[in-house]
Amino acid sequence: MSETFRGSMGRKVVSRSSAKELGSVSHLLADSQQRRIAAIVIGQGKKAQLADWAQLSGFGPDAVMVVGEDALRPPADDRERAAAGGDLDLVGKRALSERGNELGKIDDVTFDADTGALEDLLVGDRRISAGTLLSSGSYAAVLEEPPEPSP
């Protein structure tokens, strides 16, 4: 099932093993090379924790299920700390072609809730395949040139 980054924000995160609510989704960390979601971020600020995609038993419409409370971990490196702070959020990021031309801001990103694979980037009124994504950092998401707008 297709989900959106925007629609996933604030969704509650529940432990499958204890049925406890652990918090809510604050950010999604995308792996631009693999074009998929690498991890979800739960909570804000210094208390923010990550759960790798592999530690989810389901990304459902009502709750994101993690296998257990021990699936949550603190950020492990600079990139994950930046993600926990929201600096790497794809939504709101400028989309830059590899030729150095700005295509607009990313309004939303769709992904496959079963696999975590990114599908499309919504930039203005354009829908650009996530397959064109080359990288994303704190400044920009870099896309292949020319980006193929889907019908």
Next chain:
Amino acid sequence: MTASQIRGLPVVTVKGGEDVAEVRDVIYSPEEGRLVGVTLNKRGFLAGRSRDVLPAESIHAIGQDAVMVHDESSLVAPQDAPNEVGHPATERNVIGDDILTEGGTSLGKVADLVLLVGSSGEVVGYQIDKIGGGRGYIPLPAQLSVSGVALVVPNITEEFVQEDLVGLGAAVDEFRARMGLK
């Protein structure tokens, strides 16, 4: 686009989507008619002059909104850059130079460099401040010699002075054909 439009552009990595520097100025080789590199300023809280330079060979693309490089290793210390980039001669700055024809007519002064769109720094013409006032454009390659205060161009350049950038595109091809270049 022109050289002055490149100044201040962020330098962004294709590999990481990070802005690793911004362009302070372009380093131009009048003899070769191309940018050989750019000098840099730091970004963010550390803003200010950077010692590093970016050789043209390491530029992935120059766009309207950013200069793209592969990754941060494209920025190098001057001593690790080609000599023309690491230690550019000051007389290479042609901005403000008089443009004189071989016959001794002044066409104006160089105001800016016009770059081939989508290239990594090929200069195809100059924007000029005309003698009588107003802006114009002349195609390159044109000059026969460069001194640091003046450059000398063939007499026929006078026929190719354009009012706008759109006109320059066509003029470059025709001019080069007349000059027996490609």
